[in-house]
Amino acid sequence: MKTRNVITLVMIVIAIVFLFFYPSKNKFTTIKFGGTVQGTFYTITYLSPDDVNYQAEIAQILKDFEHSMSVYDSASTISRINRNDSAVHTDSIFNTIFRKAQEISKITGGAFDITVGPLCQLWGFYNNERIEVTQQMIDEILLYTGYQKVRLENNTILKDDERITLDANAIAKGFSCDLVGNFLEEKGIKNYLVEIGGEIKTKGNNPHKKAWAVGINKAIDDKTGEFSENQQIIRIRNAGLATSGNYRKFYYLNGKKYVHTINPVTGYPVEHNLLSATIIAPDCITADAYATACMVLGLEKSMELIESLSDIEAYFIYQNNNGKNAVSYTKGFEKYLEK
Numbered sequence: 582m583k584t585r586n587v588i589t590l591v592m593i594v595i596a597i598v599f600l601f602f603y604p605s606k607n608k609f610t611t612i613k614f615g616g617t618v619q620g621t622f623y624t625i626t627y628l629s630p631d632d633v634n635y636q637a638e639i640a641q642i643l644k645d646f647e648h649s650m651s652v653y654d655s656a657s658t659i660s661r662i663n664r665n666d667s668a669v670h671t672d673s674i675f676n677t678i679f680r681k682a683q684e685i686s687k688i689t690g691g692a693f694d695i696t697v698g699p700l701c702q703l704w705g706f707y708n709n710e711r712i713e714v715t716q717q718m719i720d721e722i723l724l725y726t727g728y729q730k731v732r733l734e735n736n737t738i739l740k741d742d743e744r745i746t747l748d749a750n751a752i753a754k755g756f757s758c759d760l761v762g763n764f765l766e767e768k769g770i771k772n773y774l775v776e777i778g779g780e781i782k783t784k785g786n787n788p789h790k791k792a793w794a795v796g797i798n799k800a801i802d803d804k805t806g807e808f809s810e811n812q813q814i815i816r817i818r819n820a821g822l823a824t825s826g827n828y829r830k831f832y833y834l835n836g837k838k839y840v841h842t843i844n845p846v847t848g849y850p851v852e853h854n855l856l857s858a859t860i861i862a863p864d865c866i867t868a869d870a871y872a873t874a875c876m877v878l879g880l881e882k883s884m885e886l887i888e889s890l891s892d893i894e895a896y897f898i899y900q901n902n903n904g905k906n907a908v909s910y911t912k913g914f915e916k917y918l919e920k
Contacts, residue, residue: 611770611788611874618643618682619651619754621778628772628788635768639761643777646760648751649674662738663746670736678749678756678866679733686728689886693874694845696726698748704850706841711834719848726845727844737786755823755869758782762865775865776793781822782865792816794919800856800898800906812898812908814881815917823866825872826857842876853879856906859896860887867893880909887911 609628614636616623625639629837649658649672661669668852673677682695698707699722705711730741738747754777761775762782772785783793797809830841839850858875862868871893875883880899894914901907 601864602813609788616640616643619647619757619778620653621754623775623777625761625776626774626787627770627781628785629770633768635765639764642764643757644762646674646753650678650749652748652750654685655912659747659749662667665740665743671733671738672707672736674756674760676733676736679738679747681756681866681870682749682752683728683733685867688890689874689878691728691846691870692844692877693751693870694728695747695749696728696731696745697845698746699726699744700843700845700848701748701841702838703848704841704843705832706830706843711832714836723848726848728845751825751873752866752870754778754780755821755865755867758865760820762816779824780865780869781817782820783817783822784819786818792818795822797824797859797896797898798826798828798857802828802831804829804831813896814919815896816919817861817917820861820863821868822859822874823856823865823868824859825876827851827876828856842873844877851877851879854900855880855883855897856900857898858883861914863895871895884909884911 588676600782601638602902609630610632611626612629612634613624613626615625615635637667637787647654647657651657652660652663654660658669658672658675682693700719701707701859703714703718703722704877725742725744731745731747732739758775758777758780759782762784765773766784772787773783774787781795795815795817797813797815799810799812801808827840832839842851843849844851858872860868860872860875862871871887874885875895878886880897883895883897887893888911894911894917896908896910896914898906898908
């Protein structure tokens with residue numbers, strides 16, 4: 582009996598010594614940093630088991646991303662495609678974005694379309710030139726817009742009309758979030774939040790061992806972007822999130838309001854009561870594209886669309902018949918709401 586007690590005591594002492602000299606590997610360091618990319622800001626937060634800061638590596642990932650997809654970089658893959666450079670071959674970043682864009686364009690009946698850039702420019706959302714747009718102007722541009730008029734074959738973009746240009750702004754930030762998230766996971770990071778220009782990719786838990794808290798802004802007209810009061814706090818993990826809205830980019834001409842969301846099918850800025858769409862999906866590239874598509878489709882069609890898709894949920898802010906802001910969300914979104 583004495584021998585057994587001695588053995589037990591020794592084992593306890595060994596356990597205490599082990600814990601003292603070999604701390605639990607479950608202790609993580611919270612690492613957070615940010616910067617600028619794609620004309621906006623980004624913030625990366627992750628729990629590191631080995632206290633390694635990957636800021637330099639992530640900055641290079643985002644730099645490579647811009648060299649592929651930035652229309653402001655004259656040497657980027659997409660810029661060379663837009664000016665019909667016959668020597669350009671697409672890269673893996675471009676290919677992934679283009680294929681996802683085409684997929685969602687088909688599902689949404691063209692509500693999402695990365696050839697819509699010339700229409701956005703016509704309406705003054707690229708160059709801030711406000712003109713009286715005519716149906717004739719729109720019809721002319723519609724001749725060389727439309728996702729069906731461009732395709733990818735053997736790392737080469739083929740166009741039905743050389744005037745076609747591509748702009749992936751409505752999907753690019755989402756995929757850049759996914760790329761950074763994939764990098765962190767390859768490094769063994771199991772808990773992170775990547776935010777780039779409001780688009781988000783999450784994995785695991787925050788430093789408090791809870792799902793990551795994210796705010797959905799109230800849809801109040803604010804061209805400065807300084808107003809950021811939350812409409813709703815949600816909790817997400819292992820998912821991507823993106824929000825698109827018409828309350829920050831708009832203008833008035835001759836007393837009429839024009840919003841920056843252009844319907845690629847009609848060529849006109851949308852005129853419906855949907856103010857913002859927040860989408861949660863398995864990855865951020867999907868969330869980003871559907872958020873834009875919903876802003877084209879409007880509340881009723883968007884609700885019908887998202888409810889028909891698996892693994893995708895939506896939260897909509899709209900203006901009701903009384904002119905007040907109201908919310909509506911898909912059945913599966915409720916589990917994300919922080920009560």
